[in-house]
Amino acid sequence: MQWGSASEFFAMGGYGLYVWTSFVATALCMVWEVLALWRRRAAACAEQRAALLGGTDETTA
Amino acid sequence: MSTGINWLKYSSPQAFYPLAGHLIPWFACVAVALMGVGLYMGFFVAPTDFQQGEAYRIIFVHVPAAWMSMFLYVVMAVWAGIGMGLNARLSFMMAQAIAPTGAMFTFLALLTGAMWGKPTWGAWWVWDARLTSELILLFQYAGVMLLRTSIDDVRRADRASAVFALVGVVNVPIIYFSVQWWNTLHQGASVSMATGSKMASTMLTAMLLMTVAFWLYSIAVILARVRCVMIERESSPVWNDEKPAVIQETVEAR
Numbered sequence: 001m002q003w004g005s006a007s008e009f010f011a012m013g014g015y016g017l018y019v020w021t022s023f024v025a026t027a028l029c030m031v032w033e034v035l036a037l038w039r040r041r042a043a044a045c046a047e048q049r050a051a052l053l054g055g056t057d058e059t060t061a
Numbered sequence: 062m063s064t065g066i067n068w069l070k071y072s073s074p075q076a077f078y079p080l081a082g083h084l085i086p087w088f089a090c091v092a093v094a095l096m097g098v099g100l101y102m103g104f105f106v107a108p109t110d111f112q113q114g115e116a117y118r119i120i121f122v123h124v125p126a127a128w129m130s131m132f133l134y135v136v137m138a139v140w141a142g143i144g145m146g147l148n149a150r151l152s153f154m155m156a157q158a159i160a161p162t163g164a165m166f167t168f169l170a171l172l173t174g175a176m177w178g179k180p181t182w183g184a185w186w187v188w189d190a191r192l193t194s195e196l197i198l199l200f201q202y203a204g205v206m207l208l209r210t211s212i213d214d215v216r217r218a219d220r221a222s223a224v225f226a227l228v229g230v231v232n233v234p235i236i237y238f239s240v241q242w243w244n245t246l247h248q249g250a251s252v253s254m255a256t257g258s259k260m261a262s263t264m265l266t267a268m269l270l271m272t273v274a275f276w277l278y279s280i281a282v283i284l285a286r287v288r289c290v291m292i293e294r295e296s297s298p299v300w301n302d303e304k305p306a307v308i309q310e311t312v313e314a315r
Contacts, residue, residue, distance in 0.1 A: 002109055009104070013115035018180050022173040026122045029165050030278065037285050044292040 074151050074291050081284040088284070092277035099270030107264045117264075119177045124268055125275040127170035130198060131233050133163035133279060137205070138230040141223035153219035154294070156226060157209060158287035162279050164202035171195060182246060190239040191247035194232060201229040215294065 003009040012019040071077050103121040110117035137159040144152035174192065175185040186192065205222045212218035235242075240249045251260050260268070 003105070012118065013109065015114060015116040015118075015180055018116055018176040019118050022119045022122050022176040025172055026126065026169050029169055033162065033165060033282055037282065037289065040289045041285070041292070044289050048292055 072149065072151055074154070074295070077151055078288055078291055081288055085281050085284050088277045088281035092274050092281060095270050095274035095277065099267050099274055102263060102267035102270060107267050108261055110264075113181055116177060116180045119173050120264075121267055121271050123170060123173040123177060125272040126166045126173060127195070128272060129275050129279055130163060130167035130170050130195070131236055132276075133159050133166065134198060134201070134226075134233055135230060137163060138226045141226040144219060145223050145227070150294075153223065154287050154290045155283070156223060157219075157290055158283045160202055160205050160209075160222075160226075161286065162282050164199065164206065166275070166279075167195065167199040167202055171199065187246050189246045190243040191236065191245050194236040194239050197232055198229075198236060201225075201232060204229070 010016055010020070071080055099121065103118060107118070109115055137156050140152045140156040140159065143149060144156060171192070174195075178187070179185050205226050208222045208225050209218045212221055239245060240247055
């Protein structure tokens, strides 16, 4: 382990901005993708339920 | 079949849908676990690079993202090709499900590459062969997805985007070998089948752990998306996990 303190860790030898932007952007993209899929699935299921009920979206309420 | 499992059975969406549903949590859990170990190794075990300082730690996301961007494109093209050859619905659905994740990793490879380029080269972007061909890959993913959304007829959309994906696959070896074929600013491969690794073993372990984690993450996300595609494409309710509940609800509503 090469870090003396937490601030040293976050500073990343002066490259903190670049290193953390990379990791945070990757994490955000992955989380966003999972959430988007969650919503897409809910929307698709709702639409199918509506179709099953034989009506349009307002019948699902 | 000798394994006793009829794998062909899973080529039908009806059988594949529940199988994918059972597999997703496993891939997701192992992906998260490996990502945890990979990040720990990458930040706390792997030593500082003597040339690039701490900035090199970006490779723990950059390299896996770049590998996935190319790998997923090939897998997408293979599914597109199988779809074209066998006229298989599930294959086209897989190709459709892979494109957004591949595009995301291409974007991340370019973004994290810029984050590495600025402190080490002094530029966010250069029109180097490696970077340019990777940018073209992003446009190819965009093209595959736009072509699909711009054609209303699903069968025609499947075929058009499959042809586009298959033609574009020539760019993948260009990206991969660009650092050998041209005099690029982007450094050559540090890991190769022929010469082994030029990295410290803990760096390599962390990078490979992250790669496997990204791989499993991609499988989980793509399986989840292909299930969405199946629900969206099929008008009959056979796909629904909560099938009994839906039917119950329907009966009550009537």
